[in-house]
Amino acid sequence: MEKLRREVYEANILLPKLSLVNFTWGNVSGIDREKNLFVIKPSGVEYEKLSPENMVVVNLKGEVVEGDLNPSSDTLTHMVLYREFPSIGAIVHVHSPWATAFAQAGVDIEPLGTTHADAFYGAVPVSDALTQEEIESAYEENTGNVIVRTFRERKIDPDAVPAVLVRQHGPFAWSKTPVKAVEIAKTLEIVAEMNYHSLQLTRADVRLPQFLLDKHYFRKHGKNAYYGQKN
Numbered sequence: 001m002e003k004l005r006r007e008v009y010e011a012n013i014l015l016p017k018l019s020l021v022n023f024t025w026g027n028v029s030g031i032d033r034e035k036n037l038f039v040i041k042p043s044g045v046e047y048e049k050l051s052p053e054n055m056v057v058v059n060l061k062g063e064v065v066e067g068d069l070n071p072s073s074d075t076l077t078h079m080v081l082y083r084e085f086p087s088i089g090a091i092v093h094v095h096s097p098w099a100t101a102f103a104q105a106g107v108d109i110e111p112l113g114t115t116h117a118d119a120f121y122g123a124v125p126v127s128d129a130l131t132q133e134e135i136e137s138a139y140e141e142n143t144g145n146v147i148v149r150t151f152r153e154r155k156i157d158p159d160a161v162p163a164v165l166v167r168q169h170g171p172f173a174w175s176k177t178p179v180k181a182v183e184i185a186k187t188l189e190i191v192a193e194m195n196y197h198s199l200q201l202t203r204a205d206v207r208l209p210q211f212l213l214d215k216h217y218f219r220k221h222g223k224n225a226y227y228g229q230k231n
């Protein structure tokens, strides 16, 4: 778990560097799929006071198995996503303002340009609202459940669209590794800001045509990807 602790620590301290968080409002976790344990930021600890050693290790029942500090208050949301989306390796949650503005307005982030298409194969959805009952009992676990339900009902593949806007709350993003998940969260924030401005400039339907979405997404993802350098 040493390597994973360090990766999760490094991804957490990237959040303030990339202006994705204010105060302690954000967290990153990463999972070891062989051990079925994930490492997550401790709750309410300032980013300057984090270290690889004070990261908390949690099992897929949400129980702390290593660490003296309480894990992030969002730990049970991360747990549900790891259980239900078996291909993901790391999760980020932030309240970055542009993405959160879309979450609060209840507006999906539609693909309007190639910046979006390079990372997300389709709209980043706003989740269903949690009911009063879901909020009053097992709130954090139900936040995970509502994300999973939204993806299943709308037939969205979490590998193709690796982020969600939890309604009236903010974004969760995921990827294979903690640093990559932070990159997705930052890309989402940039795309949300661009979309906001585009939508101010015109009332025309400026969504990407499917063939341009396909071109950019599959240039970077899947077996025919050709972006970047061959190893």
Ligand SMILES: [Zn+2]
Binding pocket: 093, 094, 095, 169, 170
């Ligand atoms: Zn939150």
